[in-house]
Amino acid sequence: MAPVVVADDVRKHYGDTVALDGVSLAVEAGEVFALIGPNGAGKTTLTRCLTGTRDPDDGSVSLLGASPGEAAKERLGLLPQDFAPPERLTPRELVAYYAALYDDARDPDALLREVGMDPDVETWYSELSGGEQRRTCVAASLANEPDVLFVDEPTTGIDPAGRRALWDVFEDLADTGTTVFLTTHYMAEAERLADRVGLLADGELVATGTPEALVTEYGGEQYLAVETTADPDALDDLGYEVRREGDALHVVGVPPEAIGDVAAALEAQGVAFDALTWSEPDLEDVYLRLADDPSVVDADEEEVVA
Template sequence: MSKGEADGALRARTGDPAVVVKSLVKEYPDVVAVNGISFTVPRGKVFAFLGPNGAGKTTTVEILECLRKPTKGEASVLGYDVRKDERRIRKVIGVLPQQFNTYERLTVKENIQYFGRMYDRALDADDLIALVGLEDKTNSLYMNLSGGQKQKLGVATALVNDPELVFLDEPTSGLDPKARRDLWQAIESLKKRGKTVFLTTHYMEEAEVLADAVGVINKGKIVAMGSPDELITRYGVASRLVVKSPSTNARQILCKFSDCTVRESNGDIEVSLSSKSVLPDIISLMDKNDITYTELLLKRSTLEDVFLNLTGEQLGRAE
């Protein structure tokens, strides 16, 4: 696949990070959607913007895509200022907008070709169809595709100009688990091709599976930033041990050992572990006190715990 020659000069600016945002503010008459956020996305990485609906994810992304003008602050994309270089930015980015939609009476291939002709140079439509795994739907009208197939076509149209940076705004929102995992594969293949991917999601698993770096955003502010592992280590509880026990003294003994919570519904005792190395100590403690158990389950902490810890709010959870 050939890279657009006309874009060659633009692509030369490899020194700049993919995205730089400084003290960005977006105010609307009734709400401050983005409230002074700063972050940097290095090239070649998958960056996930994680937060609940209305957190300011899409507003930020649409400022970077030059669809909205910032109120204050600075933002640059591949070295270009979003206020001044709209035209250049549009040539080198690919976008899957939130709730992607395209022409319902054009086929998969015709839709890709349509968007391809908007650029000076475009990748071959059949290659893109193969990349997202829609070969058997090449000549199906968009209106006859399933939700997952529509999103795959959306990803293909976002890649049609062979962009350096791809924005995927809630790519798997509303999809069933199978379709979601299918799409994750397609997104992972982008990373292998050296693309920078800017992803927004309110699904924890999505960020954990795909992202190199995660920015957690809530109410227009970034509340944490780092790799999924870093965030879990720093803000999550390392892991938790779930104990199902018929012994009446189990709760008393275990909660003396460490922080723990008891599920009222089924009597499960969840013990927070500072590290996995304390596991043998707990087991021997239970033996010593004649605590029997029907089940021991070691749960790794997730980004959901991170979000809960950071904001005190529950986040939507992927199936």
């Protein structure tokens, strides 16, 4: 089956500023693809090129097997980060307004309940909280039950409970075959939702892969932080790499089942410590490492597969 979203060597400039510098990717039907990267990395520009609201200066884009301008609009959903709907409508009126654009739209009340909003609320959109506004907008973007959904920072301004409720919505969409392309600054969001993650830095897609594969390849090793004033040389006999990080020594590569053995060894060697904290890498570690130094990635290893 052909991918439903394709970018091939896409380039975009704004004057002397390079927004996208040869980005290529392909997203399969039913896949959740999360695009992460620092502010200014080109995430919004890439989303706009993929959806046809911006034309690339070079390269090509395909959406549902056609150019974005020719793709069937009734099969697409789009929620931009700067979406500004009519403000003097209640949540139900606003979702109904967008649902009326389609012949076979979903029920506005059901959509609002799905995103955690009360359809009977009579408050104007302009007077809703930021999180309520965003949830209402997500509901509106689902009015046509899209085959492909683009959402740019979908949970910005939403409290943790509301964020998790929307995660359930996106997961249910993917389970029923909807392709979801999202940009996010929340690494936990990308780690939970995405089948694959792409990290964009300085207009280039630095690495793509499953969250697990990216963490394994670029996240670093698990470690035990030992809060102590001791010198790293005092722990030479532990059998692990030891380095100082701030107020702690990091004993690198310690699996969780070996924490007790390390603690016993520290006590046997007379190394005083205040606390032990075991940590393992996650997607945030990958983000911080690659966004700070994209050259870490070898050109032949950009696509990492679990």
